[in-house]
Amino acid sequence: MSNNATEAPSHWDRSKSLLYKTLAIWIFFAFIIHWFGDALNGGAGSFPGGYFMAGMGVQISFAILVFWFVTKQSQLDDEFGVSED
Amino acid sequence: MKLEGGFIKNLGRVYGVYTLGFLGFVILMAILEQAGVSAEKIGWMFVGFTIAIYALIGILSRTMESGQYYVAGREVPAVYNGMATAADWMSGASFIAMAGGIYMNGYPYMAFLVGWTGGYVLVASLIAPYLRKFGCYTVPDFIGTRYGGNLARFCAVIVLVMASFTYVTAQINGTGTVAARMLDIPFEWGVWVGLSGILACSMLGGMRAVTWTQVAQYIVLIVAYLLPVFWMSNKLGYGLIPHIAQFDAVLAVQELEVLHNLGAAVDPAAQKAAGGLKALSVGINDASDTLMAKWKFFTLVLCMMLGTASLPHVLMRYFTTASVKAARQSVGWSLVFICLLYLTAPALATFTKLSLLDPNLATGIIGKSFADAQSLEWVQKWTSAGFLKLVDGNGDGILQLQEFFMNGQIVVLATPEIAGLPYVISGLVAAGGLAAAMSTADGLLLAIANALSHDLYYKIIDPKADSGKRLVVARVLLLAIGAAGAYVAAQKLTGILGAVAWAFCFANSGLFFPLVLGIWWKRANRAGAIAGMIGGLTAGTAYLYAIRWGGMDPWLGIDHLRFGMIGMPVSLILMIVVSKATEAPDEETMKMVDSIRIPKGEVVQNS
Numbered sequence: 041m042s043n044n045a046t047e048a049p050s051h052w053d054r055s056k057s058l059l060y061k062t063l064a065i066w067i068f069f070a071f072i073i074h075w076f077g078d079a080l081n082g083g084a085g086s087f088p089g090g091y092f093m094a095g096m097g098v099q100i101s102f103a104i105l106v107f108w109f110v111t112k113q114s115q116l117d118d119e120f121g122v123s124e125d
Numbered sequence: 126m127k128l129e130g131g132f133i134k135n136l137g138r139v140y141g142v143y144t145l146g147f148l149g150f151v152i153l154m155a156i157l158e159q160a161g162v163s164a165e166k167i168g169w170m171f172v173g174f175t176i177a178i179y180a181l182i183g184i185l186s187r188t189m190e191s192g193q194y195y196v197a198g199r200e201v202p203a204v205y206n207g208m209a210t211a212a213d214w215m216s217g218a219s220f221i222a223m224a225g226g227i228y229m230n231g232y233p234y235m236a237f238l239v240g241w242t243g244g245y246v247l248v249a250s251l252i253a254p255y256l257r258k259f260g261c262y263t264v265p266d267f268i269g270t271r272y273g274g275n276l277a278r279f280c281a282v283i284v285l286v287m288a289s290f291t292y293v294t295a296q297i298n299g300t301g302t303v304a305a306r307m308l309d310i311p312f313e314w315g316v317w318v319g320l321s322g323i324l325a326c327s328m329l330g331g332m333r334a335v336t337w338t339q340v341a342q343y344i345v346l347i348v349a350y351l352l353p354v355f356w357m358s359n360k361l362g363y364g365l366i367p368h369i370a371q372f373d374a375v376l377a378v379q380e381l382e383v384l385h386n387l388g389a390a391v392d393p394a395a396q397k398a399a400g401g402l403k404a405l406s407v408g409i410n411d412a413s414d415t416l417m418a419k420w421k422f423f424t425l426v427l428c429m430m431l432g433t434a435s436l437p438h439v440l441m442r443y444f445t446t447a448s449v450k451a452a453r454q455s456v457g458w459s460l461v462f463i464c465l466l467y468l469t470a471p472a473l474a475t476f477t478k479l480s481l482l483d484p485n486l487a488t489g490i491i492g493k494s495f496a497d498a499q500s501l502e503w504v505q506k507w508t509s510a511g512f513l514k515l516v517d518g519n520g521d522g523i524l525q526l527q528e529f530f531m532n533g534q535i536v537v538l539a540t541p542e543i544a545g546l547p548y549v550i551s552g553l554v555a556a557g558g559l560a561a562a563m564s565t566a567d568g569l570l571l572a573i574a575n576a577l578s579h580d581l582y583y584k585i586i587d588p589k590a591d592s593g594k595r596l597v598v599a600r601v602l603l604l605a606i607g608a609a610g611a612y613v614a615a616q617k618l619t620g621i622l623g624a625v626a627w628a629f630c631f632a633n634s635g636l637f638f639p640l641v642l643g644i645w646w647k648r649a650n651r652a653g654a655i656a657g658m659i660g661g662l663t664a665g666t667a668y669l670y671a672i673r674w675g676g677m678d679p680w681l682g683i684d685h686l687r688f689g690m691i692g693m694p695v696s697l698i699l700m701i702v703v704s705k706a707t708e709a710p711d712e713e714t715m716k717m718v719d720s721i722r723i724p725k726g727e728v729v730q731n732s
Contacts, residue, residue, distance in 0.1 A: 052722055062250045070243040070426055075419050077232065077412035088375050090412040094235035095227075095471035096368065099242045099464050106249045106457040113254075114450055122723035124448045 194331030207458025217299025217562030225533025244433025260728025284635030349557020395518030432629025634692025653704025665692025
């Protein structure tokens with residue numbers, strides 16, 4: 041809010057912005073994609089895409105997302121010198 | 126303990142030897158089976174051997190130090206904590222009931238799979254690392270210190286007890302079910318046998334003992350879950366990797382569903398004879414396009430995710446890591462270890478269904494002679510156990526899909542027999558189910574007993590109690606709560622899964638927003654948190670009561686599995702409105718929140 045062009049964003053501002061990105065991806069895999077589960081399944085005989093996403097695809101995405109978040113947050117902590125010794 | 130320093134450094138070797146030893150035991154059992162040892166004896170040995178190992182680890186990890194008892198000395202490496210969390214997390218419901226749920230309810234049920242994994246994104250990003258930095262022993266400890274005052278702490282204890290106790294009865298029920306089946310004793314006794322095993326792991330060593338038994342239990346449960354599915358997939362020729370092969374099987378099942386007239390009416394007289402057991406009536410992959418179906422999927426996912434991020438027995442596992450960074454990484458590892466099982470559950474459900482439905486397979490009994498099916502050994506065994514009932518409703522001598530009534534739990538427990546695998550696999554699966562239920566029960570009992578001993582007794586009732594006295598109180602409470610849980614479980618109040626979903630909704634109604642806003646919103650204050658906890662929990666519980674026992678019709682499809690949809694918004698709104706209407710927290714609290722937002726520096730509180 042109080043950031044102007046001359047003031048670099050603080051560690052917490054950057055952490056918040058990382059959180060928002062993480063949550064946006066989370067919302068996509070947690071909710072949005074399943075809203076289209078029926079469409080992803082396609083017609084009879086085609087690959088069951090909705091089933092695949094709900095039973096495997098999103099879980100793998102969540103795991104990747106957590107490790108991505110952890111790496112980014114650790115980089116951020118290092119950059120601001122606030123990580124543990 | 127002279128092993129201690131060396132133990133943490135040698136974890137890989139210790140658990141490597143343990144895993145090889147366990148696999149060796151399984152092979153030994155297989156050889157004994159071939160040599161003609163009876164199934165009952167093999168079942169006994171599986172249950173007895175694994176419980177003895179857990180108890181041994183529990184006894185070796187005994188401690189009289191409160192840092193060890195409450196948070197395992199904060200030295201658990203991220204990967205092992207991930208494994209322990211996975212065992213803590215995956216309950217008897219995940220192990221025994223999840224594949225069955227997918228089998229019986231198809232696509233809509235997979236909302237649980239989504240919710241119970243996606244919640245960890247919230248744990249990693251919103252909560253766990255900050256609580257680790259805070260340095261508390263229990264979840265109410267954070268609420269009590271962040272917001273100040275005994276009332277806030279007490280409210281958090283109430284929510285914790287409601288959520289965890291609901292959950293623990295389901296787990297003791299699960300251990301009772303397995304113990305009763307394998308040891309061939311009445312369910313009511315099985316519950317108490319299960320409880321003794323659970324307490325042997327946690328009584329003497331608290332969190333430290335539970336951590337190392339949970340790692341051991343994870344290894345047993347994951348081997349027990351994966352081995353039969355891989356075996357079945359290969360034996361039945363579906364493919365080397367069941368997870369990939371399952372998608373073709375889904376399509377095959379969808380064709381068979383048409384063949385077997387899935388969805389045809391069940392004869393009321395036959396249903397009456399089958400009692401509470403159900404015939405399959407839902408397609409494997411009916412991702413319905415109705416708005417209501419999409420909404421129900423959405424709400425269930427939301428409730429399970431926010432519940433995951435507020436269940437104290439899960440959050441407290443992240444208090445045991447050596448650093449904030451390790452706590453974060455550990456969440457990722459938890460998810461990996463959880464996914465190993467969760468991604469296998471739909472494959473298991475699909476293969477079991479295909480085994481039963483495909484008329485070209487020897488195991489496919491649907492659509493064939495009723496008398497032949499009735500004479501199968503596994504059918505007789507599970508019928509007499511009350512998990513299965515075949516009723517020839519139309520008297521045509523053919524077993525229709527609508528005449529095959531079952532309890533979903535047998536999908537995991539009976540699949541080895543259905544698919545014609547040797548009995549040793551059934552024993553292994555039973556040991557895995559027991560490990561899953563025991564590890565979760567241990568985590569839950571410890572969460573409750575620690576909250577009562579640390580927050581209620583030490584922080585509120587007798588702040589002068591010395592550490593020895595506190596640990597005695599903690600153990601007495603553990604025993605008492607375990608006994609209460611076993612007593613309630615023996616009354617068989619609800620199916621395993623109903624109760625599990627309730628625990629998530631109690632937790633998210635009462636704790637999610639006080640925890641998250643305590644970290645992310647400095648303006649959140651004591652009055653707001655208390656209003657959020659009491660209001661959310663009361664609204665959720667009142668709604669559950671009204672729709673479950675009060676005869677009220679659920680609003681907008683929000684049934685008893687989803688009552689958090691009522692509790693959560695009430696909690697959020699009350700917390701914001703009341704916080705805004707009352708004074709901002711003092712300078713000291715603001716500084717405390719600032720300090721938990723960076724990993725560097727001392728923990729805020731060292732109890």
